[in-house]
Amino acid sequence: MLLPELRAQVCKLHMELPRYNLVAWTSGNVSGRDPETGLVVIKPSGIKFEDLTPENMVVVDVNANIVEGDYKASSDTASHCYIYRHMPQVNGVVHTHSRYATAFSVVGRSIPCVTTAMGDEFGGEIPCGGFCLIGGEEIGQIVVETLKDSRSPSCLLQNHGVFALGDSAEHAVKAAVMTEDNAAIVWTASQLGEILPIAQSDIDKLYDRYQNVYGQ
Numbered sequence: 001m002l003l004p005e006l007r008a009q010v011c012k013l014h015m016e017l018p019r020y021n022l023v024a025w026t027s028g029n030v031s032g033r034d035p036e037t038g039l040v041v042i043k044p045s046g047i048k049f050e051d052l053t054p055e056n057m058v059v060v061d062v063n064a065n066i067v068e069g070d071y072k073a074s075s076d077t078a079s080h081c082y083i084y085r086h087m088p089q090v091n092g093v094v095h096t097h098s099r100y101a102t103a104f105s106v107v108g109r110s111i112p113c114v115t116t117a118m119g120d121e122f123g124g125e126i127p128c129g130g131f132c133l134i135g136g137e138e139i140g141q142i143v144v145e146t147l148k149d150s151r152s153p154s155c156l157l158q159n160h161g162v163f164a165l166g167d168s169a170e171h172a173v174k175a176a177v178m179t180e181d182n183a184a185i186v187w188t189a190s191q192l193g194e195i196l197p198i199a200q201s202d203i204d205k206l207y208d209r210y211q212n213v214y215g216q
């Protein structure tokens with residue numbers, strides 16, 4: 001079996017999506033790219049989260065052709081692969097319809113950067129890309145276009161949901177979790193009163209400290 005470790009990792013990371021309340025039923029998916037072979041491990045289509053195993057993950061090449069697997073790959077596979085082909089630094093992609101973030105997408109609104117934690121992680125707003133139908137690689141095109149000049153590791157897709165990226169599948173899941181957390185905070189704050197902005201110069205300092213200094 002190809003890529004046993006990445007299969008196990010991507011399978012385990014799928015369990016984080018229901019754990020953090022980011023998905024309903026079978027929606028949502030995670031993929032990871034093996035930097036050495038360029039092969040991508042992704043969720044099989046339409047399988048419930050509790051039935052996912054490392055063995056039923058699907059391995060595809062970067063053009064979305066199945067290399068190994070007994071199931072059809074996720075219906076978002078072509079978009080994941082488009083992102084991998086156009087963003088060499090990305091080795092993990094997560095897609096969810098998490099509630100608060102998707103609510104922002106339904107009104108076509110970016111999530112503003114108005115907490116220090118969001119300055120740390122995102123370095124600016126989480127932008128909202130345009131609308132398109134699922135199935136092909138159009139979603140991937142919108143994600144690449146929306147994030148190419150952004151420090152944010154995630155973006156919204158109008159009327160649809162969230163795509164989050166990372167240098168690993170684990171970091172992409174973290175970005176998906178933080179995206180929903182920030183969306184919930186901004187929505188809650190907007191019910192309380194006027195949202196106070198953070199100056200871009202301060203966002204820049206937060207981002208720089210967290211990305212370059214913080215941690216072990």
Ligand SMILES: [Zn+2]
Pocket residue numbers: 028095096097160161
């Ligand atoms: Zn979707």
